[in-house]
Amino acid sequence: MEALIESNGAATPRSAARPDAFELKGVMTSLAVLRLFSLDLSLMERQLRIKIAHLPQFFQDAPVVLDLGALALGGAEVTFRPLIRLLRECHLIPVAITNASEAGRANAVAEGLGVMPYRATRNASRAAVTQPRGEGAPQQAPGEITRVVRAPSRTAPADDSRTPVRTIAVEDMPTPAPTPVAAPPPRAVPVPQGARPAMVVRQPVRSGQVIYAQQSDLIVLGPVNPGGEVIADGNVHLYGVARGRVIAGAQGYPEAQIFCQRLEAELVGVAGAFMMSEDIPSKRRGKPARISSVDGACRIEDL
């Protein structure tokens, strides 16, 4: 896992010393995932057009990833060309597939689509067919457990509908907010089980910086200053003063907690429950604290 701290990249000055032809960067982005349950193109078109009519700007020229995991043969039966044509007519740009079988992958690559690893969080009723465990299967770290829970979260931003491409920290990233969902309503949330090592940040998190520990805990040794933001899908441990925004369980993991040595945060959030600075009881301010989510509300206790 890697912690990049950078801001809105467009205006970044580049080094004068090396006139590189390009720069390869890992960036965090959100992608819409279109999870296919049927290959009935006319049905798909009708439903897609309804979806898009709701949020036309959101879908205009949006890159989408096709999740083939719910199809019986993992995409081996898909004829991609008409499917791609249909999506492009709907102003969607299919860029990659995920959760495909070997044959499905080969078909997709032949049509110019990329292959993305994606930890599937499938819902049992839909995913009647088990995912082939070959190379095309979603990549899981050894011993990593994916538990399926019904999302209790109001925030769960990146469940079925969107998948982060890579763990990152981005500046000026908006706080995760509910996003339009292209897939059907039942949601599954991956639960961090400590299989991924925690992200450790040694420098102070300064105003304007956002650190996001995807699918893991986050440990910050220095302070989180006002205007700074730390987010983890798991727990957040803060050894310096917490003055900025602190969010644990960003994808709705209900057991997530915030542990901090000195609570002076602008905002704390755990698994979809939030508390603003002014709502933090004054007797808790400036003291060590443990914050959890109980019945959809933040609870602050002594550390």
Place this chain on the structure above:
Amino acid sequence: MSKVVVVASGKGGVGKTTTSANIAAGLAQKGHKTVAIDFDVGLRNLDLVLGCERRVVYDFVNVIKGEAKLNVALIRDKRIENLYVLPASQTRDKDALEPEGVGRVLEDLKGMGFEYIICDSPAGIEKGAQMAMYFADEAIVVANPEVSSVRDADRVLGLLSAKTNRAEVGKTIKSHLLLTRYSPAMVKKGEMLSVSDVLELLGIPLLGVIPESKAVLQSSNKGTPAIMDDTTDVAQAYLDVVYRFLGEEREQRFIDEEKKGIFRRLFG
């Protein structure tokens, strides 16, 4: 060995240009060949504060664009030996600053034997400010003892640790805090953040505290850096800063309220 030093703050009006002028003048007075570069393209000020506005023929942008030679554009200070100014363009905008050109000019200045290259950053965190900090080896972050200024300084420190040439190759930029317009009397009344409040939040070493003083305004109107009249407290404070910057130990002054004797209390 040349050092590129950016003077930055994020917030405007906190004293970046005053600080750039005084530190550059102070370093030059101590015998170090120093150039101050104005990165505030479109809002040229440094030449005024250093009193050389009438001698500006070519500017930084002319040099970057290859329209003028560097040694022609550089203005040599008539009062202080070793002090040079590279003024900003008043007629262009900040898009004229591009990294290749800026990097090339800085390299040329190093080649000319400048020991200190002081980059006076414009306010904000846009292109001009990014270019001023991009090639820096060290940073002097200027803040007033006031919440919004401190937050902006914090933001700038974040950018210094992420969006600079040194950061890109995994090195850090040594950053110093300079607290300007400080008024111990107001701190005592709780109307101003104290030095320790600011230090606790920003967590970088304190280069010095410059007291609030009329001398700053007067010297900038006259075009004579305050440090040249060493009878004022501002000059003393900037001299301390220059010594500390050069690695000497100097006790911090101007942090606590001056104890007034009975006469000064009656007549002062």
